[in-house]
Amino acid sequence: MVSASWLLLLGLCFSASAGGEQRGGGKPSEPRRLQSGGDEERHVLERTELSKRSAALNEQTCTALSGVEAALLNNTNTFTFKVRTMGSLSLAWVGDGSGVLLVLTTFQVPLFMMRFGQSNLYRSEDYGKTFQDVTHLINHTFIQTEFGIAISPDQSGKVILTGDVSDIGGFRLFRSQDFGLTFVSNDLPFEPLIQMLYNPGDCNTLLTLSITSELWLSEDFGATWRKIHDSVLTSLSSCLDDKGMLELRKTVDYGRSFQTIATRVYSFVLGGRFVFASIMTGMGTERMIHVSVDGGELWNMAQLPTVNHEQFYSILAANQDMIFMHVDDPGDSGVGTIYVSDDRGTVFSKSLERHLYTTTGSDTDFTAIASLRGVYMTSVLTEDDAVETVITYDQGAKWETLHRPQNSHCSTDTCRLHIHASYSTTMRMNVPMLPLSQPNAVGLILAHGSVGDAESALSPDVYVSDDGGYTWLLALRGPHHYAILDSGGLLVAMEHSNSPVNQIKFSTDEGQCWHTYNFTNDPLHFSGMDSEPGSRSMNVSLWGYRNDFSKWVVITVDFRKLLTRDCNEGDYVQWLAHSADPSGSNDGCVLGYKETFLRLRKDSVCWNGRDYAVTKKLSPCPCTVDDYHCDFGYYRPANSSECVEQEEMKGRPLEFCLNGTTEQLQTMTAFSHSHKAPFSVIVPHSFLQI
Structure with missing residues (x-):
């Protein structure tokens, strides 16, 4: 049955800024715009092989593919627009x-x-x-x-x-x-x-x-x-004069009638099955979050700190079972705290402190990794004001810093990889693309990064992870535009340059070795790269203009003839996700189960095909302390598994209001001050300030 339910925020004034409270990423279905002049045993073996091949990249050990020019030259098309x-x-x-x-x-x-x-x-x-x-x-x-x-x-x-x-x-x-x-x-x-x-x-x-x-x-x-x-x-x-004086109304019959479901509303957003409303408390400019799971019929107060007119809430990610919520710190610090909810959306656990989310740049580096369950990356501001990348593999239960890539030249103990995302683009760093991952390219992440004690101001390089962010490889020197094709079987990249270019780079082994193809004899002022959404295509279009700056040109390269055969059963190997200790019996166990995937061998040069589907096997396993979120009133410091009581909550009863009744929070697990995290996968939500 088609739902006819709509939620509307109604008031006395109107802003000409459409989609006004959206921050960060745009709508997934929004068309791309180009601007003129725009800038197991087998698993263990695979890891060992990767380590050796990665270390040898600088020794030029990669073998050239035969017949590249002939295969691609006849499958390169140029079209010049008359406009x-x-x-x-x-x-x-x-x-x-x-x-x-x-x-x-x-x-x-x-x-x-x-x-x-x-x-x-x-x-x-x-x-x-x-x-x-x-x-x-x-x-x-x-x-x-x-x-x-x-x-x-x-x-x-x-x-x-x-x-x-x-x-x-x-x-x-x-x-x-x-x-x-x-x-x-x-x-x-x-x-x-x-x-x-x-x-x-x-x-x-x-x-x-x-x-x-x-x-x-x-x-x-x-x-x-x-x-x-x-x-x-x-x-x-x-609408500054009317903040907190708005009504939230709902229609279930396509606007023929409306029901008021909340008053004193500052703003509202939808996230998964949850409706969140920022409601004025009646005490000055303070407001707090109320949540509903039944379309606004019944509301509960979320166990989150109140904010004032200088602060904000922001939903970072949401699905049917839980929410990632950023709460801005008081003052103009540019940081806040990430909280994760239970499956009711009411009780929240502190997940990450000093989360970087600037009010001036209105951007956060929070990134949902689509290629592996439970993985998210973001940036924190350290005590010495350095920007540092942290990653979680268990939906926010524990965060840790990234280790340096194995083929980097940084040798100090404090040397780490920093991933550049939205904050770097806000600061006008030379970062042409944000981190990229796809559900059908298991474990694969492409991102710009810098290696050093803190964020480097130098030109970033392109790094690749093939295991969901556990390990990283320096893949390309300098900033690039990149795309995932054939469900990860083919990667393509174009150098980000102010000068005309005529060369595209591609990899058939998840970014370990790169090959080049000269797609034109008349270099192009490159504006952007585009391929069909879903990362199943073998075609990539390169957009730009010639030296006279007069007309748009698109050059499309079809890589299908480069991969001369279809992949067969022998081209795939088993791969255990989240594997960090192959000798351990609980290796790969995250949030209550293990996932074993069939993945393309790195030395197989073949076509996955448009009908390729991810194949995986699920195996239940015992939960560990890292599968649990800290209870309300407790938090887990970075790089630690222990839940520590929040200073501001010491001596206070852990109570919350549910359906009009005061409830006492109880810890009922073998792990002190923690509760099990929801198991389901969370998909990214547009960053919405409330």
Whole structure:
């Protein structure tokens, strides 16, 4: 059954900043934009082999692949767009495995300057090798960058473009249900503020906001619209007088009726099955978190510190069973504390102190590693004000620093690897890409990093981990753009440079050895790399422009002919995840079970294929102290397994309110002051400040 439930934050003022409380990563389905000028025994054997090969990289022991030039030269396609490089390009893949890529030229200039301009639309059916100019399908309409291309999340081929129509002074919707092959249009009865939003459960149902704070809904894929509410907020940035005076309302019948489920609301977010609302306490500017697991019918007070108007809460990650919550420290310190919840979302354990989350840069390095269960990375600010990367392998129960890569030249005992993420980009360091991992490329992580006693200000290098962050390898010198193809069977990278480039690098052994291919004789000012989402494709598109800066150029390289055979059973080996001590009987046991995967051998040069599926075996195992989160009122210091009582909680009864009743917290485990962590995998949530 399709859910018709919507949660809306309603108030008396409205901000023109769409998606206002989102911080950090953007929407997963948001189209990519390019700017002109933008900058077991077998397991033990594999680890030993990796160590030897890693140490020998500087000795040039990698063997060249035969026939690279011939295989790739005949599968490299160049397309030059007729439009100039002013404005930006929005790229959007339509469907899963369809090969359809839409490219739209958009603009961020005042409308009066572009009243008689137009956007250009191009369509490819072969993964970006060739394009057709289909601008006539949108009647040469001008489309603003903030509207871009709206692709339905159900992979059904639905596409929406929102255009400004100069001759009528209004807005027109262009709708496609056949992967952008054809479009039908209709004029809108309002001026939209944000891109059209799909209901994930029924993509024929759309929602959007107008510039006059009205909420509009369509149940027939945008053909007809009706206004369902006034005074709707997406952001509080310009509503200072009304913070804490808002109401949270819910509709379960697509806006035909509304129910008020919370008052004195400062803000709210959804995370998994939880609804979190930041509620004013009535004591000055203090507010606290209330949580509901039934859509707002019943609320409980979360056991988290209160914050004032200078502080914030932020959901870092969420799923159906638990939440990672950042609570900002008082003052302008730029740090806070990460708490993890129980499965009720009410009782929280202190997970990590001095977590770096700047209010000025509004960015955090918190990264969910998609390639291995339970793994997260982030940065802390040490007592001597150095930025340091820490990692957890058990959903926040214990954090530790990263060890230096085995093939690095740093030999001091305090030498560690620091991973560059959002904070580094905020500080305008030379970091063109954030850490990258994919669920179907088990254990694999690519990231920019620096090795030293603290964060190095020098140009970072690219590091690779093939075991979910336990060990790291220096893979490429200097900053690069990179992508995972063929479920990890192929990695590609492009040097990040201000000069024109003509060389792409690729690896068939998870980043241990890299090969090069000259994809053009006419170097390109490189703007970005793009491949189909899901990391199953064998095609990568390189975008940029020539020396005359006049027109966009895309060069697509198809690596399928390089891998001359399909992978077979003999190409895969068993690999035990989280293996740190192969001689121990409990090796690989995390959160109550072991996971053994079938992974591609590093010396196998073959094609996993689009239908490749991760194969794993689960084995229950005894829990250890590291499988437990510290109880409320206790915390585990970094690099320690012991739960220590928080200073501010000493002598206080450990009570909390649940369903209107005061409950006493009890420790009922063999491990003092701790409780078992939820077992399920957490997926990353957009960083949402509340």
